[in-house]
Amino acid sequence: MKIVMPVDDKTMETSVCQSFGRTPYFLIYETETKEHTFIDNSGAASQGGAGIKAAQVIVDQKAEVLLTPRCGENAAEVIKAANISIYKTMNQSVQNNINAYNTGTLPLLTEIHAGFHNHGGN
């Protein structure tokens, strides 16, 4: 099972990125082999539609699960169309969230926000 998570840097010690669409990197974690890789988010620098591009990136990676603190509605539409489930991360730690997902304690992400569209926000 391939898990994807937006992260701030390319190490396992990095933190979960607070933005999905404009995260600099995605961590791809394979639950069976416990192998991980990092990929660049080519959507990060987009003028607009960053969430859509970022979602396209992880769909193309054939991810099955996304762990993220939040997700905008356009990205969510793409991710759902690809049948990827979205779970809400519990804290900043990459490893904690993977463990929590594995033990089934992460909740599904139900609050989809309208998107910040370059206007910042928390």
Next chain:
Amino acid sequence: MEGTKIKIAVLSGKGGTGKTLVAVNLAAIAKNSVYIDCDVEEPNGHLFFKPEQLKRHDISVKIPVVDEKLCTGCRSCVAFCKFNALAYINHKLMVFDEICHSCGGCSLFCPEKALSEREKVIGVVQNGKSEDVRVISGIMNVGETSGVPIIKEILKYANEYQDITVIDCPPGSACTVMESIKDADYCILVAEPTLFGVHNLNMVHDLVTLFNKPYGVVLNKCVQSENPAETYCTEKNINVLGKILFDNELGTINSNGLIAIRQSDKYFDVFNQLLHKVSEEVQHETVVNP
């Protein structure tokens, strides 16, 4: 100024500063003018003019539609769209209407001709008359994301009927404001006498400087005490075209949806002077920068 076609844009860094007050009264006093309300999210000018003989027509933009039978999933369109309005998921092309800028590139690039365009109505133009002023309003439908296509459309009416066009801009300094002032010959910046007013004035000041437009400031809601906006103008050596005092009479006329110059001799004089000042400035500009 007879025979010369001029476009005057009125802008401010925030809503409620007095753009519409200045724009409506200038257009009304100019006689035989065109007033264009580019604040398409919340056009207010027509509430004052109450234009008659209204004509309306829809404004639409083009949005791509895909013929799934022809699409081979090559993703040329997805790769082309720099706004990311397209995604290819599960062997299906997804189109995000509200992100699309209607450039038409995706249809052009599609090697299979699987993409065509459909019209999507995003708003309406209202064209009417109030005494001798031609009143054009662009009204964007609720939920649409960009007013730029509507502004482009209504600005076509500039100078169409008369020599002087007054453009009532949206608040702020975003793309809709840039679109509104792009072809203006002169910009009037309206400013409030507060620190927040100065901040907003600064924004539009930067914008008109960037666009290399001749401009001047109207200080609105002036009271006896110190005026930070006036101080800003003095420091930056900005031409102050006029001052409008904070006044109950004007407030009452305005809140009753009436046009000050048509109600009060005092305000007839105030805006008459402003119009003359602006006309002089524009003439001066055309001499210096023909």
